Amino acid sequence: MCEDDPIQLEQLDTLVENYILFHSDLFKVELQASKPEQVSNYLNEAEPQNGIYFLDIDLKSEIDGIQLAEIIRKKDVQAEIIFVTTHDELAPLTLKRKVAALDFIAKDQPLDDYRKEIYDTLDYAKQIIDETRTVQKKGFSFEVGTQVFNLDKSEVVFLEASDIPHRLNLYTTNGKFEFYGKLSELETKYTFLFRISRSCLINPENIHHVDFSIREVGFADGSSRKFSIGKSKKLKNIIQQTL
Known part of the structure; x- marks a missing residue:
């Protein structure tokens, strides 16, 4: 959350913490910032994904809340951005700037109404996250250049690090x-994947056989990959669960 007024920042934090305490263990507060630069630094260091961001628009800085939202959107593509502001007349500008705000919540309203709006918005954000996770469990998405591919998870065989830095090889059916x-x-995003070594994630559903004597997983297409000795027990459990 980013709010230049320390009293309003503390109030917002208290309301969100109370929501987490009584409504959901899905969220936790990662950052309370009074300056947009703090948020930018956090994005660069932590590289968060699927975050929820409460932003004031007038941050008494060279970077306003809408500009900060643009920075967030570039770093955390699936971010949920909520403006908490007295400037709801600027809502059309966020559409023009394509920051896709989840909601605008007015600060200058009775506390009970303010609290309800925040909690309703967090409820909706939780619903979106839950639905996204459900879809992710069934599918796998990735980008090659300007193309986006959406596969059913049953099509994924395994992924491994490429010889080219920062690139991955995906083997599918x-x-x-x-x-x-x-x-x-x-590995974090797609819970159906299992890491068998530092450089390889597999989909247990597409295992053809496992040779524990030489620590090797074989797949239906005839390919195989080695697994670390420390993964043997977990791999046996996963195979039993899959069967």
């Missing part, structure tokens, strides 16, 4: 793709 990405991020 229909062929091979190469795209920019990080295994750690995909």
